[in-house]
Amino acid sequence: MITLDDRLLDAHARDDRTGLIALYAEAADTAQDIDAACFYLTHAYVFALEKDDPATEVLYQRLKAEGRV
Amino acid sequence: MAKDIPMDTLDAVRQPVETAHGLPNAHYTDPEVFDLEKHAVLSSSWAGLAVTADVPEVGDAKPVEFLGIPLLLVRDRQGQVRVFQNICRHRGMILVAEPRKIEGAIRCPYHSWCYSTEGNLVSTPHVGGAGHNTHEAIDKSVLGLVEVRSHIWFSTIFINIDGTAAPFEEVHADLLARWAEFDQPMYHGGIDSSFTLDVATNWKLAVENYCESYHLPWVHPGLNSYSRLEDHYNIIEMGRYSGQGTLVYRQLTGMDGITFPDFADLSAQWDTGGEYITVYPNVLLGVQRDHAFVIVLEPQSHNKSVEHVHLFYAAEKTDEALRQKNAIQWKSVFEEDIFVVEGMQKGRAAPGFDGGRFSPAMDGPTHCFHDWVAGKIAAYDTVQ
Numbered sequence: 001m002i003t004l005d006d007r008l009l010d011a012h013a014r015d016d017r018t019g020l021i022a023l024y025a026e027a028a029d030t031a032q033d034i035d036a037a038c039f040y041l042t043h044a045y046v047f048a049l050e051k052d053d054p055a056t057e058v059l060y061q062r063l064k065a066e067g068r069v
Numbered sequence: 070m071a072k073d074i075p076m077d078t079l080d081a082v083r084q085p086v087e088t089a090h091g092l093p094n095a096h097y098t099d100p101e102v103f104d105l106e107k108h109a110v111l112s113s114s115w116a117g118l119a120v121t122a123d124v125p126e127v128g129d130a131k132p133v134e135f136l137g138i139p140l141l142l143v144r145d146r147q148g149q150v151r152v153f154q155n156i157c158r159h160r161g162m163i164l165v166a167e168p169r170k171i172e173g174a175i176r177c178p179y180h181s182w183c184y185s186t187e188g189n190l191v192s193t194p195h196v197g198g199a200g201h202n203t204h205e206a207i208d209k210s211v212l213g214l215v216e217v218r219s220h221i222w223f224s225t226i227f228i229n230i231d232g233t234a235a236p237f238e239e240v241h242a243d244l245l246a247r248w249a250e251f252d253q254p255m256y257h258g259g260i261d262s263s264f265t266l267d268v269a270t271n272w273k274l275a276v277e278n279y280c281e282s283y284h285l286p287w288v289h290p291g292l293n294s295y296s297r298l299e300d301h302y303n304i305i306e307m308g309r310y311s312g313q314g315t316l317v318y319r320q321l322t323g324m325d326g327i328t329f330p331d332f333a334d335l336s337a338q339w340d341t342g343g344e345y346i347t348v349y350p351n352v353l354l355g356v357q358r359d360h361a362f363v364i365v366l367e368p369q370s371h372n373k374s375v376e377h378v379h380l381f382y383a384a385e386k387t388d389e390a391l392r393q394k395n396a397i398q399w400k401s402v403f404e405e406d407i408f409v410v411e412g413m414q415k416g417r418a419a420p421g422f423d424g425g426r427f428s429p430a431m432d433g434p435t436h437c438f439h440d441w442v443a444g445k446i447a448a449y450d451t452v453q
Contacts, residue, residue, distance in 0.1 A: 038200030046181045046194050052173030069192075069202045 021047045082443040086436040091424035097271040097417040103371035109449030112230035117352030117365040119226045122257035131168040145186040153214040188214035255381040262380035270414040272368040280434035282313040311434035312346030323391035329359035332383040
């Protein structure tokens, strides 16, 4: 079974930064606690910023709601 | 003042052309004097760094090193070309290692601090701990990219590293006025219209050679049939700029007599005229009715330089074959100069050479440059 971690590592290996945005957001959505979720959201947000991805603002607002930006 | 360079040897430079000597050997052979000139001449002036065509589109970013300083050319979201220090304000990591397109933010590869193309720090991930992206000690508003003072003229990016130069338009008012007719759109000819030449010489020797027409009959014999020595004139503006002009510029023609389109609204002077002027310290410019060129001299060490040559035209699209012919022709001319600038560099190892003398009739533009360099060093010494 291919895990989310496998998919993340694969995306990193291919330097698929667009793919990393969605994968880190998925990691945030399935995290066990808010700190872990914000860690993964941060990664998703930073890669989205870099790519000027449409998800940038939504990710920012999620972090802002938790007081993390 | 660099050791062993008594001021009186520079006094010998700052004499009238009839009696002046050239700059002493150390200005070409001594790494310490090269270091002095880095500050006194290059960093304190508006030095040429690159051309705007190096970052043609919004988001383009290109790392450039100048005097060992890591810089970054960026065309920001508003289309403005900016020059930043190419380092993250966090730990000084190089931000952009290769030319690329910035789609959104400039992300540092080390800790992912992100900057806008305008240089603003927009994100500091995990700076307050994992998942905490702020910290009260880190004020993003004061940690943006360090912008280097820059000015665009003649499609060229000029920078003032130390921030002390008077505004570009003030320093170069006379030259801007002289070439006001060429203050119009000019288009880089593209990949086939730029090339570099590595020369084993101090950058100043490339300027000195470019300034004068005295060497043309011997070094560029191909010109003798249509551009004789007497068809050239000196351009000497003490303390400002120098170069030479020709009265007999001939347009390049291609198949079926095709020529390049002319720049718009030029006066009759430019029908057969061309001028070749150095923007002190390190940018060599040439203008003719149908094309212009920019040579940015990159000083790498006291005895190594790179000439970055770019050709520009009056129209966005020009005949490809003719453009290539023109680039080959100019490259051939500039390659003919290599042995003399490298030869002068080698000659500077001769102990006791007094810097040489200047033909009052023929070397005025070169003397003008020597005098300017000596003046910059004297002014720097006064401040230290």
